[in-house]
Amino acid sequence: xxxxxxxxxxxxxxxxxxxxxxxxxxxxxxxxxxxxxxxxxxxxxxxxxxxxxxxxxxxxxxxxxxxxxxxxxxxxxxxxxxxxxxxxxxxxxxxxxxxxxxxxxxxxxxxxxxxxxxxxxxxxxxxxxxxxxxxxxxxxxxxxxxxxxxxxxxxxxxxxxxxxxxxxxxxxxxxxxxxxxxxxxxxxxxxxxxxxxxxxxxxxxxxxxxxxxxxxxxxxxxxxxxxxxxxxxxxxxxxxxxxxxxxxxxxxxxxxxxxxxxxxxxxxxxxxxxxxxxxxxxxxxxxxxxxxxxxxxxxxxxxxxxxxxxxxxxxxxxxxxxxxxxxxxxxxxx
Amino acid sequence: xxxxxxxxxxxxxxxxxxxxxxxxxxxxxxxxxxxxxxxxxxxxxxxxxxxxxxxxxxxxxxxxxxxxxxxxxxxxxxxxxxxxxxxxxxxxxxxxxxxxxxxxxxxxxxxxxxxxxxxxxxxxxxxxxxxxxxxxxxxxxxxxxxxxxxxxxxxxxxxxxxxxxxxxxxxxxxxxxxxxxxxxxxxxxxxxxxxxxxxxxxxxxxxxxxxxxxxxxxxxxxxxxxxxxxxxxxxxxxxxxxxxxxxxxxxxxxxxxxxxxxxxxxxxxxxxxxxxxxxxxxxxxxxxxxxxxxxxxxxxxxxxxxxxxxxxxxxxxxxxxxxxxxxxxx
Numbered sequence: 072x073x074x075x076x077x078x079x080x081x082x083x084x085x086x087x088x089x090x091x092x093x094x095x096x097x098x099x100x101x102x103x104x105x106x107x108x109x110x111x112x113x114x115x116x117x118x119x120x121x122x123x124x125x126x127x128x129x130x131x132x133x134x135x136x137x138x139x140x141x142x143x144x145x146x147x148x149x150x151x152x153x154x155x156x157x158x159x160x161x162x163x164x165x166x167x168x169x170x171x172x173x174x175x176x177x178x179x180x181x182x183x184x185x186x187x188x189x190x191x192x193x194x195x196x197x198x199x200x201x202x203x204x205x206x207x208x209x210x211x212x213x214x215x216x217x218x219x220x221x222x223x224x225x226x227x228x229x230x231x232x233x234x235x236x237x238x239x240x241x242x243x244x245x246x247x248x249x250x251x252x253x254x255x256x257x258x259x260x261x262x263x264x265x266x267x268x269x270x271x272x273x274x275x276x277x278x279x280x281x282x283x284x285x286x287x288x289x290x291x292x293x294x295x296x297x298x299x300x301x302x303x304x305x306x307x308x309x310x311x312x313x314x315x316x317x318x319x320x321x322x323x324x325x326x327x328x329x330x331x332x333x334x335x336x337x338x339x340x341x342x343x344x345x346x347x348x349x350x351x352x353x354x355x356x357x358x359x360x361x362x363x364x365x366x367x368x369x370x371x372x373x374x375x376x377x378x379x380x381x382x383x384x385x386x387x388x389x390x391x392x393x394x395x396x397x398x399x400x401x402x403x404x405x
Numbered sequence: 406x407x408x409x410x411x412x413x414x415x416x417x418x419x420x421x422x423x424x425x426x427x428x429x430x431x432x433x434x435x436x437x438x439x440x441x442x443x444x445x446x447x448x449x450x451x452x453x454x455x456x457x458x459x460x461x462x463x464x465x466x467x468x469x470x471x472x473x474x475x476x477x478x479x480x481x482x483x484x485x486x487x488x489x490x491x492x493x494x495x496x497x498x499x500x501x502x503x504x505x506x507x508x509x510x511x512x513x514x515x516x517x518x519x520x521x522x523x524x525x526x527x528x529x530x531x532x533x534x535x536x537x538x539x540x541x542x543x544x545x546x547x548x549x550x551x552x553x554x555x556x557x558x559x560x561x562x563x564x565x566x567x568x569x570x571x572x573x574x575x576x577x578x579x580x581x582x583x584x585x586x587x588x589x590x591x592x593x594x595x596x597x598x599x600x601x602x603x604x605x606x607x608x609x610x611x612x613x614x615x616x617x618x619x620x621x622x623x624x625x626x627x628x629x630x631x632x633x634x635x636x637x638x639x640x641x642x643x644x645x646x647x648x649x650x651x652x653x654x655x656x657x658x659x660x661x662x663x664x665x666x667x668x669x670x671x672x673x674x675x676x677x678x679x680x681x682x683x684x685x686x687x688x689x690x691x692x693x694x695x696x697x698x699x700x701x702x703x704x705x706x707x708x709x710x711x712x713x714x715x716x717x718x719x720x721x722x723x724x725x726x727x728x729x730x731x732x733x734x735x
Contacts, residue, residue: 289661
């Protein structure tokens with residue numbers, strides 16, 4: 072069964088220089104209870120994609136084509152076709168989002184209890200006692216003391232506590248899908264560890280699916296079942312977490328992995344990816360990665376490659392040179 | 406060459422006085438590379454600012470070539486100011502948005518009398534830009550910060566630090582804000598300055614893997630709540646952390662290898678919350694969270710930073726006892 076099915080989604084932003092093609096025809100599926108990581112650098116379109124899934128894109132953005140089908144078990148519905156009221160109810164009840172900056176996601180002048188109460192009310196939980204009960208239960212699940220936290224104002228909580236409150240708040244209506252934007256980036260190492268363990272534990276307990284976006288490969292290695300690599304508005308590789316890390320087939324995925332310093336094992340040789348991400352007002356011809364790609368041949372400048380199955384049907388890469396990549400990186404990279 | 410000698414720095418806040426840095430002693434030789442790591446609030450940025458002479462110690466001394474910096478005036482102070490340069494985390498904030506690359510780099514050259522006239526300045530700036538890998542330099546000269554990528558801005562910030570021929574560069578989270586794909590190049594650029602110019606480099610980072618890479622021929626210092634808790638050659642610190650806090654950090658860091666990261670051994674902590682600097686626990690500040698905690702010792706006595714075998718130092722009663730006992734002949 073598929074919980075979320077994204078088909079050929081394209082999102083553009085209006086800018087003075089022309090349309091910025093942030094998401095250029097993205098398709099992927101998420102199964103119930105699955106954790107999918109979307110990795111890529113800034114400017115890869117991963118944030119636009121994440122907010123596009125529940126239409127939280129800013130005003131100057133336009134979804135130009137595609138479908139975002141969400142199947143709550145009754146019938147698949149296209150999020151892009153929902154009217155405002157349906158969409159409002161859909162968010163939080165079916166799919167909730169946890170933003171990167173825990174600090175700015177709260178209204179600073181109201182206490183945590185009111186944040187829960189307002190959210191509950193807006194989504195049809197009219198009985199404050201029911202909200203209180205559910206909020207307390209969720210706060211305990213995220214290892215916080217409800218009596219203390221519900222009375223607190225956002226500034227009274229540490230970064231890690233705020234992030235946990237946000238996760239609890241996102242889970243208030245029992246969504247089947249949680250979308251997280253860089254869920255641990257702003258947090259300290261030990262706090263980050265708690266949040267990672269917490270997310271995994273919550274998924275196991277409550278069974279919701281997660282789509283999280285991160286520039287941090289290690290977070291994907293730690294938490295994801297499946298990983299999508301995004302570059303210049305496209306998914307360029309999709310694989311199970313072990314296939315992606317041990318048998319990467321897209322040169323960009325390989326480049327990212329070789330750029331990350333390791334803490335365990337041999338330090339290994341590191342190398343940055345030359346150049347910088349392309350201008351999405353005028354993406355390069357052919358494969359958008361070709362100007363930075365050590366594997367590029369003439370044909371890469373002309374052909375914009377589609378995702379094709381590589382080693383297994385579930386592992387796809389958008390690279391006409393994937394077999395050359397495979398030959399060079401061998402079976403194991405990470 | 407540059408040394409913090411039992412430096413403490415306090416700040417007044419609305420909640421009371423906090424000690425951001427407490428009794429920190431760190432000495433650096435010429436051309437040495439060191440990384441200071443720790444979580445937010447550990448005092449690593451304050452330590453960097455103390456090293457760069459931007460903050461005056463509340464007590465203790467900053468020594469440069471043996472002289473007490475805050476006791477000197479005039480020419481010696483000027484020599485120190487030029488000798489130690491700070492590169493900030495966010496070059497977007499530290500570069501003036503209305504100044505071109507030429508303006509940014511020529512100002513210190515003129516101010517310190519290194520260049521006279523436009524032509525002389527351009528010659529020096531071209532060389533600086535080439536040194537930091539911004540080529541062709543003439544394309545960069547008329548650019549404003551917003552016309553540069555994050556990596557380019559950070560290179561300009563490094564070039565600006567180099568205008569005064571510093572002997573020490575303190576780089577505070579200098580690569581945290583640039584994309585992972587280009588971080589290594591920036592780290593290598595800084596290391597290259599060490600190799601070519603003999604500059605001492607102190608990199609402040611929250612990222613242990615970055616610290617391991619950068620300080621592979623140097624040391625890592627770990628800070629917690631204002632104190633240095635461990636100081637050791639990078640590989641030794643990572644492979645065999647002596648302080649329980651260091652061990653906890655290393656066990657907690659996720660790694661870009663699914664099998665490795667999912668099999669990592671965590672150090673179980675007794676508490677999760679970091680104490681407030683306004684209400685530091687007595688004794689060792691880590692004791693409420695520490696798995697090695699011994700009542701009557703750790704909650705009473707502040708552990709001194711003491712040497713243990715293999716060129717390492719650690720501030721932990723238990724670790725010092727265990728490690729020196731193991732090393733001593735029976």
